[in-house]
Amino acid sequence: MSAMDVPVPEQGPSRSAAGERTAARAVPKSAYISWLALAFMTTSSVASLRAAPTMAVYGLACVFLYIVPAIVFLLPQSLVSAELASGWNGGVYRWISEGISKPMGFLGVWCQFAMTIFYYPSLLGFVASTFAYVINPELATNGLYTAIIIVVTFWSGVWISSRGTKAVAGLSSGGLIIGTLIPGVLLVVLGMVFLAQGNPSAAPMDAAHILPPWAGVASLVLIVNNFLSYSGMEMNAVHVSSLKSPGKEFPKAMFLACGLVLLIFILPALAISWVVPADELSLTAGVMQAFDAVFANFGVQWLTPILGLMLIMASLGGMLTWLAGPSKGLLLISREEGYLPPWLQKLNAHGIQQNILVAQGIVTTFIALLYAFIPDVSSAYWILSVITTQVYLVVYLLMFVAAVKLRRSQPDHPRGFKAPMIGLLCVVGFTASMAAMLIGFVPPSQFGDGSPWVYFAIVGGGLVIVGLLVPFLFYKLRKPSWRNPADAAAAAAEGGAS
Numbered sequence: 001m002s003a004m005d006v007p008v009p010e011q012g013p014s015r016s017a018a019g020e021r022t023a024a025r026a027v028p029k030s031a032y033i034s035w036l037a038l039a040f041m042t043t044s045s046v047a048s049l050r051a052a053p054t055m056a057v058y059g060l061a062c063v064f065l066y067i068v069p070a071i072v073f074l075l076p077q078s079l080v081s082a083e084l085a086s087g088w089n090g091g092v093y094r095w096i097s098e099g100i101s102k103p104m105g106f107l108g109v110w111c112q113f114a115m116t117i118f119y120y121p122s123l124l125g126f127v128a129s130t131f132a133y134v135i136n137p138e139l140a141t142n143g144l145y146t147a148i149i150i151v152v153t154f155w156s157g158v159w160i161s162s163r164g165t166k167a168v169a170g171l172s173s174g175g176l177i178i179g180t181l182i183p184g185v186l187l188v189v190l191g192m193v194f195l196a197q198g199n200p201s202a203a204p205m206d207a208a209h210i211l212p213p214w215a216g217v218a219s220l221v222l223i224v225n226n227f228l229s230y231s232g233m234e235m236n237a238v239h240v241s242s243l244k245s246p247g248k249e250f251p252k253a254m255f256l257a258c259g260l261v262l263l264i265f266i267l268p269a270l271a272i273s274w275v276v277p278a279d280e281l282s283l284t285a286g287v288m289q290a291f292d293a294v295f296a297n298f299g300v301q302w303l304t305p306i307l308g309l310m311l312i313m314a315s316l317g318g319m320l321t322w323l324a325g326p327s328k329g330l331l332l333i334s335r336e337e338g339y340l341p342p343w344l345q346k347l348n349a350h351g352i353q354q355n356i357l358v359a360q361g362i363v364t365t366f367i368a369l370l371y372a373f374i375p376d377v378s379s380a381y382w383i384l385s386v387i388t389t390q391v392y393l394v395v396y397l398l399m400f401v402a403a404v405k406l407r408r409s410q411p412d413h414p415r416g417f418k419a420p421m422i423g424l425l426c427v428v429g430f431t432a433s434m435a436a437m438l439i440g441f442v443p444p445s446q447f448g449d450g451s452p453w454v455y456f457a458i459v460g461g462g463l464v465i466v467g468l469l470v471p472f473l474f475y476k477l478r479k480p481s482w483r484n485p486a487d488a489a490a491a492a493a494e495g496g497a498s
Contacts, residue, residue: 033242035249035256042078042233042257047264048318049184049311050126051229053286054385055265056272059203061212066226066266069432070258074230076429077396078254079419080403081234086246086416087406092234092395093333098410099402103475106339108398110471113326115391117360117466120319121368122384124150127315129285133292134305134312140285143371143380150368157316158361161323162354179314183291183307184268190294191271199297203273227436229265231392233257234399246417287311327356338482339474345484363466383455386440387462394467396433400426 033041055062084095092112097105128149132139139145195201203209233254243249272281272290275297282289288308295301331353334340340356348354367384374380404426406413419425443455 032244035243035253038243038250038253039256039260042253043260043264044180046230046232046257047180047261048229048314049180049187049264049268049287050123050315051226051265052269052272053281053284053289054382055226055269056203056276056286056290057278057281058212059273059278060205060209060270062269062273063266064211066262066269069226069230069436070262072428072432073227073396073436074233074258074261075254076400076425076432077230078233078258079251080400080422080425080429082240082246082250082254082417083415083419083422084399084403084406085234086240087413091329092399093329095406096398096402099405100398102337104398104402106333106337106475107468107471108395109329109333110339110474111391111394111467113330114466114470115388115395116322116326117363118367118384118388118391118462119322120154120364121150121370122388123315123319124153124368125284125371125380125384127153127312129282130288130308130311130315133285133288134308137285137288137292140282140288143374146284146380147368147370147372150371151365153316154319154364154368155361157319157323158357161320162348162352162357163350179310179312179317180264183287183310184264186307187271187287187290187294188267190298191274191290194275194294194297197297199275201274202277205274226265227389227393227433230261231389231396240417243416250417323357327353327360331356334482335484338478338480338484341482342484345482383458386459387466390437390440390459390463391467393433393437394463397430397437400430400433 055065058065088094088098091109093105093109095105096108125146128146129140131149132142132145240246240250243253268287272286275293276286276289280289288304288311291307292301292304295303330340331345331347335345344355344359345353346355370380370384374383403419403422407422441456441459443452
């Protein structure tokens with residue numbers, strides 16, 4: 001995933017349909033991008049190795065567990081968001097506001113921002129376990145060490161972001177190649193060589209293991225994490241107007257991107273399952289476990305720390321990008337409509353929403369302490385990943401509803417791309433999102449004898465408090481004096497310039 005599209009304050013309702021259509025297609029010839037370029041952009045923003053250990057515990061069945069959510073969630077959200085982005089600028093706030101209501105639009109953009117509160121601890125938990133393989137692998141399961149790394153790294157990222165550093169974008173792009181593509185290809189190739197040498201696969205690779213074993217609902221809970229792995233496609237839909245022929249080229253770009261994303265997710269997960277037994281696999285350090293085992297087989301274990309640093313670079317680049325995006329979008333909407341108090345709307349000398357980042361950092365620090373108090377680091381990582389998914393799914397539930405309503409209420413509104421069978425796509429996407437949300441409350445079988453009620457309380461509490469209660473209070477307590485549309489337009493202009 002990468003940073004969200006920054007909502008742009010609306011310019012007023014006076015624009016005519018013809019004018020909007022002209023503006024939508026007024027793209028200089030040099031600004032057009034090919035559908036291949038869009039496919040690669042989408043792939044780079046979604047694909048990651050971080051989720052591979054989560055699915056590797058299922059061995060060959062991970063193929064099934066990746067393809068199912070791709071069909072019922074990835075494709076619907078990609079095509080539906082493409083139609084919305086080609087007709088309405090401003091991101092999910094504009095889509096949901098016009099399709100449902102402004103309060104629901106605020107809920108959508110808030111959840112886009114709030115999910116990062118749980119996303120950062122889980123992402124940096126992966127960074128901590130990966131860094132442990134560089135200095136001392138035994139630290140990978142140490143909760144206190146993990147909590148310290150999360151807190152120090154996050155606040156360092158806040159400081160860098162508050163300085164308005166322009167190198168963030170370059171770090172993120174370089175991180176994709178250095179920290180995702182190269183390690184992913186290397187892992188798969190070495191895994192194949194490992195098997196070709198006659199070593200047995202740690203996980204069975206026969207037809208009997210194509211489907212995951214059924215041991216109740218808990219045995220399929222890990223599929224929920226794949227919804228988060230695929231989330232973020234809607235931000236790439238904003239580029240649909242840069243295609244010469246959106247109606248023909250965008251579907252091709254999305255189908256190719258889906259195929260590439262599946263390969264990047266599935267093949268490394270399989271490679272990990274070949275070399276690391278499922279009962280020894282750490283959800284945070286699984287990638288490094290696989291590299292360490294493969295490198296040991298070839299007598300080049302000295303490469304393990306180098307690969308660890310490459311993976312860390314990709315994760316840190318992603319974190320810095322996410323720090324800037326969702327919080328900036330929330331700032332602009334809050335200034336336009338007065339959803340947040342003035343203190344949270346203030347910018348520092350570099351034009352960065354520092355107070356929002358600081359407030360977010362305080363909450364993130366508190367959540368990061370879970371790693372210090374939950375004995376199993378993998379359990380903390382999984383719980384935070386599920387809460388992240390739950391909060392983000394609220395955005396998609398609202399988006400699918402808004403898309404259907406906009407097609408009915410504004411059928412003649414100009415759109416650069418129209419999703420085929422949008423009603424069916426939205427029903428499938430909404431149903432899949434709701435099912436994933438419900439399943440997310442069931443603890444996975446890997447947690448053994450842990451209390452399901454404690455798990456339910458943590459996940460449900462995170463969703464209700466951060467995803468629903470906090471935005472409700474902000475909305476109810478808002479005051480007319482909190483609105484500052486002039487500053488919102490100025491901040492949007494600054495964001496576009498930078």
